[in-house]
Amino acid sequence: MKIRRVVFNFHLYIGLAAGLFLVLSGLTGSMIVFREEIEALLHPELMEAAVNGERVPLQTVLNAVSQAYPDDTVFSVRMPRTPKQTYLLKMNEPHGLFVYADPYNGELLGAHRQEDTFIGWVALLHTELLIGERGKTILGVSALLLICMSITGFFLWWPPNGKGIGKFARGFKVGWSAPWKKVIFDLHRASGAYTIVFLMIIAFTGVSLVFNKTMVELTNFLTASVPRPVPPHSDPLGAAGMIPPLDDLLHQADSILSGPTTWINLPQTPRAPLVVRKKMPEEFHPNGRSFIYFDQYTGEVLRIENASAAPSGTRVYNLFYPLHIGVVGGTFTRILQVIIGFSPLVLFVTGYIMWRNRTKARAYKPGCFIN
Incomplete structure (x- = not known):
C-alpha cells in the first residue's frame, strides 16, 4: 500500500x-x-483550381512567384496530389509565407502567413505553442x-x-x-x-x-541498424555548368522512382542539394520518405533513397509520424x-x-x- x-x-x-x-x-x-480537408472547406479559392487541360511547367509558377515576391525565396513546393489541388509554395522557411498557384495556368491565387489562418494557427499551437x-x-x-x-x-x-x-x-x-x-x-x-x-x-x-x-x-x-547517411552536398565548383530545367529533373525523378512527387525542397545554401520527395505505394507516411538528391548546379543525381529499401531502423522510425497523426488505418x-x-x-x-x-x-x- x-x-x-x-x-x-x-x-x-x-x-x-x-x-x-x-x-x-x-x-x-x-x-x-483533417487539416487539409478543413482548409479546402474554409479557403477553396486558395486550395482548389478548376481542372483545365495540362498543367503548366513548374518553372513557370516559380518565375511568377519570384516576380511577385522579389524579396522572398522559395523554400519548398507542395505538388498537387489531386487534379483540383493547387501548388503550395513555402517562402523562406517551413512556417513562413504560404503562396498558392493554379497548376493549369500558373496564376497566383493568393498568399498568407501560416498563423494568419485559423487552422494554421492551431497547427502552430499544437507543434510549438506559438513560441518556436x-x-x-x-x-x-x-x-x-x-x-x-x-x-x-x-x-x-x-x-x-x-x-x-x-x-x-x-x-x-x-x-x-x-x-x-x-x-x-x-x-x-x-x-x-x-x-x-x-x-x-x-x-x-x-x-x-x-x-x-x-x-x-x-x-x-x-x-x-546503420544510421541513415547525411544528405549529400552540391559542388559549388560546378556552378559554371548548365543545370537542366527543373521540370526535366522532375521527369528524371519519375523515371527513377515511380511514386508521385509530394514535395520539392529547393537549395537554400551554396552546398545544399535540390531534393525531390516521393511517396511510394507501400509507404504509410502521407508525404513519403523516399528522396532523390540532385546537384543544384549540374542536375547530377547525388543519391537515391527508396524508403522500402532503407535500413530497418529507418523504416521503423518512418512509421512514427503516420502513427502520430492516425493515417495508418485510413479514415477510421x-x-x-x-x-x-x-x-x-x-x-x-x-x-x-x-x-x-x-x-x-x-x-x-x-x-x-x-x-
Whole structure:
C-alpha cells in the first residue's frame, strides 16, 4: 500500500503539472487531423483550381512567384496530389509565407502567413505553442510525462494484491446511478483504461518528433541498424555548368522512382542539394520518405533513397509520424484519433475534481481548522 501511495502521488502531481499542456495538445491535435480537408472547406479559392487541360511547367509558377515576391525565396513546393489541388509554395522557411498557384495556368491565387489562418494557427499551437523551439521542448517533455502518467495510471487501475479478476472488469465500467463523486472516479478510471494504449502511442511518437535525433539513434540501436547517411552536398565548383530545367529533373525523378512527387525542397545554401520527395505505394507516411538528391548546379543525381529499401531502423522510425497523426488505418483511425484527442481533457477534469474533493475532505476532518 505504501508503494501504491507513492505511485498515486507521482501520478497526481504529474497530472497537475502537465495536464493543461496535454489538454491543449490533445484538443489541437484533434482539430488538425483533417487539416487539409478543413482548409479546402474554409479557403477553396486558395486550395482548389478548376481542372483545365495540362498543367503548366513548374518553372513557370516559380518565375511568377519570384516576380511577385522579389524579396522572398522559395523554400519548398507542395505538388498537387489531386487534379483540383493547387501548388503550395513555402517562402523562406517551413512556417513562413504560404503562396498558392493554379497548376493549369500558373496564376497566383493568393498568399498568407501560416498563423494568419485559423487552422494554421492551431497547427502552430499544437507543434510549438506559438513560441518556436522552446514550445516544442515543453510539448516533448509533456509527452514524456504522459508516458509516465499512463504507466502509473495502469498500476493504480490494476486490482491490488491480485484480489480477483472480477475487479478487473469494473475498471471499464461507469456506475452512472452512483453518487456523483463515484461517477467522477469511475469516469476517470474507465477513460484511462480505454485510451491508455492510444495515448501511449501518441505520446511516444510525439516524443520521437520533438527529440528526433535521440529517437533515431535509439531506434537504430534497438534494431541494430546503420544510421541513415547525411544528405549529400552540391559542388559549388560546378556552378559554371548548365543545370537542366527543373521540370526535366522532375521527369528524371519519375523515371527513377515511380511514386508521385509530394514535395520539392529547393537549395537554400551554396552546398545544399535540390531534393525531390516521393511517396511510394507501400509507404504509410502521407508525404513519403523516399528522396532523390540532385546537384543544384549540374542536375547530377547525388543519391537515391527508396524508403522500402532503407535500413530497418529507418523504416521503423518512418512509421512514427503516420502513427502520430492516425493515417495508418485510413479514415477510421483518423476519426479515432480525433476522439482520443479529447481524452486528456476528460482525464484532467475528472482528476482535478477528485483531487479537489480529497483536499476539501482533509481540510474538514476533525481537528483540522482553516483560518
